[in-house]
Amino acid sequence: MPDPLQTLEPVTGVGLPALKNEMMLPAVLDPWAGHALYEAANLAKKVPGSKVYLVSLGQKAKLQQVMMTIAQKVSFELVAIDGPASGFTDAHEVAPALAAAIMAIPGIDKSRLLLFGGWESASRGAGATMQILGEILGITDQFEGVDEITVQDDGSFQVLERVEGGKHQVSTCAGTPAVLGWATGNLGEPRNDPQVGMANMRTVMPALQRAKPAKVAAEGVLYGRVELPKQQRNTRIVKDMPADQIAREIIEWISQK
Amino acid sequence: MADEEQQFEQERQSLEVDIACVGFGPAMGGFLTTLSQKLAADSDHPLESAVMTGMPLQVICYERADDPGFGVSGVVTRARGIRSTLPDLDPSQIPMATPVSQEKVLYLLDPVGASRRSLGLRTADAAIKAFRWMLPVDHDALELPYTPDFLRKHDGLVMSIGQFNQWVASQLMTSGLVQIWPAMPVQQALIENDAVVGVRMVDQGVDRQGKPDAGYMPGMDIKAALTVVGDGPVSPVGRQLDERFGMPPGHEKHDWAVGMKAVIELPEHVDLKPGTVFHSFGYPEPEIFGFFYVHPERVATVGIFVPSWFDSPVRTAYRYLQHFMMHPYFWRYLKGGTLKSWGAKSLQESGKRGEPFLAGNGYARIGEGSGSTNVLTGSGVDEAWTTGTQLAESVVELLRAGQKFTRENLERTYVQRRRRSWVEKEGRVAEHARDGFQRGVISGLIGMGLAGMTGGRVSLHLETKAPHERLRSPEQFFASRLSAQELANIRRHCTQTNTPLHDAVMEACGWPAIPFDGKLLITHQDALLMGGKVQAPAGYADHVSFRDAHVCELCGARTCIEICSGQAITPGENGVPAFDREKCVHCGACLWNCSQADANGVTNLEFRAGAGGLHSAQN
Numbered sequence: 001m002p003d004p005l006q007t008l009e010p011v012t013g014v015g016l017p018a019l020k021n022e023m024m025l026p027a028v029l030d031p032w033a034g035h036a037l038y039e040a041a042n043l044a045k046k047v048p049g050s051k052v053y054l055v056s057l058g059q060k061a062k063l064q065q066v067m068m069t070i071a072q073k074v075s076f077e078l079v080a081i082d083g084p085a086s087g088f089t090d091a092h093e094v095a096p097a098l099a100a101a102i103m104a105i106p107g108i109d110k111s112r113l114l115l116f117g118g119w120e121s122a123s124r125g126a127g128a129t130m131q132i133l134g135e136i137l138g139i140t141d142q143f144e145g146v147d148e149i150t151v152q153d154d155g156s157f158q159v160l161e162r163v164e165g166g167k168h169q170v171s172t173c174a175g176t177p178a179v180l181g182w183a184t185g186n187l188g189e190p191r192n193d194p195q196v197g198m199a200n201m202r203t204v205m206p207a208l209q210r211a212k213p214a215k216v217a218a219e220g221v222l223y224g225r226v227e228l229p230k231q232q233r234n235t236r237i238v239k240d241m242p243a244d245q246i247a248r249e250i251i252e253w254i255s256q257k
Numbered sequence: 258m259a260d261e262e263q264q265f266e267q268e269r270q271s272l273e274v275d276i277a278c279v280g281f282g283p284a285m286g287g288f289l290t291t292l293s294q295k296l297a298a299d300s301d302h303p304l305e306s307a308v309m310t311g312m313p314l315q316v317i318c319y320e321r322a323d324d325p326g327f328g329v330s331g332v333v334t335r336a337r338g339i340r341s342t343l344p345d346l347d348p349s350q351i352p353m354a355t356p357v358s359q360e361k362v363l364y365l366l367d368p369v370g371a372s373r374r375s376l377g378l379r380t381a382d383a384a385i386k387a388f389r390w391m392l393p394v395d396h397d398a399l400e401l402p403y404t405p406d407f408l409r410k411h412d413g414l415v416m417s418i419g420q421f422n423q424w425v426a427s428q429l430m431t432s433g434l435v436q437i438w439p440a441m442p443v444q445q446a447l448i449e450n451d452a453v454v455g456v457r458m459v460d461q462g463v464d465r466q467g468k469p470d471a472g473y474m475p476g477m478d479i480k481a482a483l484t485v486v487g488d489g490p491v492s493p494v495g496r497q498l499d500e501r502f503g504m505p506p507g508h509e510k511h512d513w514a515v516g517m518k519a520v521i522e523l524p525e526h527v528d529l530k531p532g533t534v535f536h537s538f539g540y541p542e543p544e545i546f547g548f549f550y551v552h553p554e555r556v557a558t559v560g561i562f563v564p565s566w567f568d569s570p571v572r573t574a575y576r577y578l579q580h581f582m583m584h585p586y587f588w589r590y591l592k593g594g595t596l597k598s599w600g601a602k603s604l605q606e607s608g609k610r611g612e613p614f615l616a617g618n619g620y621a622r623i624g625e626g627s628g629s630t631n632v633l634t635g636s637g638v639d640e641a642w643t644t645g646t647q648l649a650e651s652v653v654e655l656l657r658a659g660q661k662f663t664r665e666n667l668e669r670t671y672v673q674r675r676r677r678s679w680v681e682k683e684g685r686v687a688e689h690a691r692d693g694f695q696r697g698v699i700s701g702l703i704g705m706g707l708a709g710m711t712g713g714r715v716s717l718h719l720e721t722k723a724p725h726e727r728l729r730s731p732e733q734f735f736a737s738r739l740s741a742q743e744l745a746n747i748r749r750h751c752t753q754t755n756t757p758l759h760d761a762v763m764e765a766c767g768w769p770a771i772p773f774d775g776k777l778l779i780t781h782q783d784a785l786l787m788g789g790k791v792q793a794p795a796g797y798a799d800h801v802s803f804r805d806a807h808v809c810e811l812c813g814a815r816t817c818i819e820i821c822s823g824q825a826i827t828p829g830e831n832g833v834p835a836f837d838r839e840k841c842v843h844c845g846a847c848l849w850n851c852s853q854a855d856a857n858g859v860t861n862l863e864f865r866a867g868a869g870g871l872h873s874a875q876n
Contacts, residue, residue: 064430068439191461191796192441194272194477205433
């Protein structure tokens with residue numbers, strides 16, 4: 001199944017690469033960031049006095065589209081940062097912009113902060129943004145590829161991190177602050193709830209209007225060349241071919257690449 | 258159900274808003290854009306919410322699809338209403354939009370010899386071929402020397418409805434004055450004492466039959482002083498209102514079509530100018546009209562309309578779309594192209610004649626479901642948009658005057674605005690323009706010509722029939738082409754292979770097999786995968802079901818299977834079709850293609866509110 005991204009081409013934009021027909025791309029929260037949000041909301045429900053802020057950097061029009069969907073799912077307050085949506089922003093520039101926005105939240109107590117994010121979000125798979133963000137904020141307890149958090153009675157919490165071999169590493173953290181870069185977690189996607197959406201949307205629009213532009217236009221970052229991974233699609237229609245032979249041919253085809 | 262709800266201990270929640278809107282399409286785009294403009298223009302005296310003291314007017318639009326850009330149609334529109342609302346509209350800011358640059362009407366000859374042509378058409382074809390040396394015939398198509406005025410879109414725009422809707426939604430969200438919530442299907446209108454008091458959302462956390470399951474959440478009731486119904490021709494709220502309040506005398510919704518289109522990246526050598534528009538008729542069947550619109554950056558939208566008055570019970574749009582693309586006139590441009598997107602939707606082709614009551618206590622109807630489509634000019638988007646703007650102007654007028662949304666007040670404002678507008682004037686010209694198609698293609702074309710040339714003063718006034726009253730069995734329809742034995746063999750083969758009849762029947766009638774190329778000519782199932790992604794979120798009931806299995810068992814046509822745009826309805830056990838929600842593109846064609854109706858005209862196939870549908874980046 002072709003990803004819509006694969007139907008588009010990278011082009012040279014103003015100052016940094018962009019995607020041709022970028023506005024045609026659907027605006028969604030990536031699955032890691034989505035799970036991070038749902039896990040945060042789930043945790044906040046169990047801990048009285050806690051609150052979820054969603055700090056997001058992207059083109060304002062795209063952020064609005066994202067909000068239309070996720071604002072119906074869980075309660076949060078949006079902190080929006082205006083920036084390009086192309087995916088060509090660099091983690092070393094995104095992280096300081098996020099850190100500045102977090103520290104500007106009125107009344108934020110860094111020592112009680114649980115910083116949730118998608119472990120591969122905003123990094124094109126590099127897994128770097130959350131770690132850099134943690135470093136900037138001085139949060140040294142960092143977990144990546146998280147699938148589960150269990151808060152203990154004493155305020156400590158247990159974290160399951162993905163490690164090689166399909167296993168989890170179990171860690172216990174004494175308490176906040178901590179950075180958790182989420183994998184896919186264990187929660188299902190929450191159902192749409194009009195009342196949640198109604199409450200969120202009252203704060204979403206002012207947040208978008210307040211959004212400040214972030215300096216993430218690749219100052220000091222030079223893109224020598226960008227290209228999409230080559231599609232390797234080769235369709236052949238066969239009838240009555242034994243499955244074993246089909247498998248052999250697929251293996252042979254993959255081996256040639 | 259009440260017991261089961263108690264067992265799952267979930268109360269139905271409710272929410273109050275000022276205006277609840279159902280469905281986000283061009284009509285709702287027009288409504289919300291105009292409403293936002295008017296609210297913003299008078300921000301010194303904001304209209305206060307009646308349900309949330311101190312807050313601005315709470316206007317919320319619920320859309321079934323996962324994204325406002327779900328629309329599946331390339332469109333050419335004169336955009337008079339759209340430009341009136343957005344005088345500074347710059348098409349280059351909307352992906353895939355461009356001004357119309359040239360326009361041609363084509364009569365397509367039959368290059369394969371399989372099309373079902375009447376004696377009159379065969380004679381005309383022979384004459385065209387005989388005189389092709391002196392006629393503008395090119396690649397088996399007669400280019401009409403001029404485009405009739407009523408069809409011309411010379412000052413208009415070629416657009417993608419999906420991209421246009423997405424763009425409009427972005428503009429609306431920027432205003433912050435209205436909210437659009439996708440992935441929120443509305444199940445029904447809430448009606449109390451003949452007044453609409455809001456809507457009920459679809460239940461979530463239910464099994465395929467709609468019974469409470471894990472995570473059950475009854476659909477919320479949204480109470481509103483005004484419910485704006487713009488959910489298109491096949492969606493449940495409009496149909497519920499039709500059923501509850503009836504239709505005005507002489508009005509009915511008998512004429513339908515399924516429109517199916519493909520968005521295609523043209524080969525590099527093709528230099529068709531963006532904004533080029535081809536309208537066609539005559540092929541693959543005389544009843545099937547086609548279109549070919551060229552967008553910027555070497556992208557084209559190519560599609561066909563399969564109407565309800567094309568009486569074939571195996572009227573598959575997908576297979577016909579492939580033969581249409583392979584017509585020599587178009588194939589010279591398309592060969593070597595790549596499918597980027599694909600989709601289908603139902604069109605309510607009764608137009609003005611299918612206009613329901615436009616307003617009642619607490620509700621108003623806009624757009625295609627309100628009969629705004631002009632079936633003579635082949636234009637619906639701009640008309641739908643304009644009805645939305647007319648309602649928005651009326652709503653603000655009533656709110657400023659402190660008057661309620663009663664039937665009388667809405668008729669005095671909205672309905673009167675509509676009656677005075679070009680939408681009404683041109684709709685009346687078109688009202689009987691297509692009646693002739695009830696008797697055949699030639700009489701239909703004559704009727705259109707008469708109505709178009711005389712401004713509606715002369716047209717054929719013929720009685721129309723509902724699709725289920727016209728449909729016959731394959732044995733009856735193909736009697737002149739296939740023997741009973743041939744059809745029996747085809748039925749046996751298709752039963753054994755659990756496949757629809759259409760491919761086998763068409764090939765037996767002389768249609769050549771499709772030479773699949775893996776890029777543009779692909780199987781129906783590949784189109785579902787390559788043309789977009791069907792969203793079928795878990796926890797919702799099947800929105801297509803069959804009321805009485807015994808009726809399906811005895812049905813000889815099963816046109817629901819043949820017409821299904823996504824092959825979501827397939828042959829099932831004991832003759833009762835099976836439905837696969839994960840393939841349904843929500844075109845709604847099955848609704849009007851069920852041949853089995855009860856004494857009240859209610860067909861055996863039930864099409865309810867459902868979530869999801871087909872989504873693609875390049876709708």
